[in-house]
Amino acid sequence: MGANKAKAAVIVFPGSNCDNDAGRAIKAATGVDARFVWHRETSMEDFDLIVLPGGFSFGDYLRTGAIARYSPIMKEVIRQARRGAKVLGICNGFQILTESGMLPGALLRNRDLLFLSKDVYLRVENNNTAFTSAYKEKQVIRLPIAHGDGNYYIDDEGYKRLVGEGRVVFRYSAPDGATEGMAPNGAKGDIAGIINDHGNVLGLMPHPERHCEAILGGADGKWMFESLLNAVGGQS
């Protein structure tokens, strides 16, 4: 490690609270120092990986992610995504991605109206992505969730399309990998994470950045950052 030349950025919104965790996770997994970019910036250098971190941007006013989506930096994030940069939206970052139209669907209030903060099991539905290549197909991993609005919704047609195109990347599951009815928040099809049609924008509700070091309770999230930065930066 340390030879990785990839460039990573973490966007910081008012109310982001997992930005430092994301930076630390990237460093721990790949040795890359991420740049923190304030949401008011209108341009930034080209990055290989841009993380929209978890938190409560703008206090979740209006809708989760709805106001952050209009932050000046988002035009630049969209421009870099079109250029092929990998964009990872975690939790509130996932909500910002759906609000901005970079990913389909929406995240509704959790079915039982509870804020859910606990570890969950996930099944890797597609390991043939830049975000998940270090996982095995159908591997069951454990990551924390911490959200009040994680109930993924998409209409039936959109759901069929996501499934048909292999764009459901993570589903909530039991420890043995069974997924049916395992979403703690009511998410359609037990979806925990999806990817865009070009395969370079991924959003998920669970927090891989919180489980990158065993001392923090788990390291299953580390492989996402390794997958990503090795995909874009190469490693010697």
Place this chain on the structure above:
Amino acid sequence: MPQYKAKVTVMFRKSILDPQGAAIERAVKSVEGDISFPDVSSVRVGKVVELIIDGLDAAVIEEKVKLLADRVLANTVMEQYVVEVEPFAGESCNGRE
């Protein structure tokens, strides 16, 4: 310049389960006494956004606020909205009545 009040009511689409509405419905059904409503159904929770806008033409304002509602105030993946515009003569600050 005249002022108008635009009121944007945002509700979940009918196809979307509204867990807050369902919880309120259960609570309403369990209320006893002279405000009991055992026959209540389809309780939905939404939000109302009010905007005071300077302008001359209510129709122009309404069209523009509809665009705002469509792109910003509502997420049409899960929500629908109604826009009403009326002349406004009150004080343009929060808490007026």
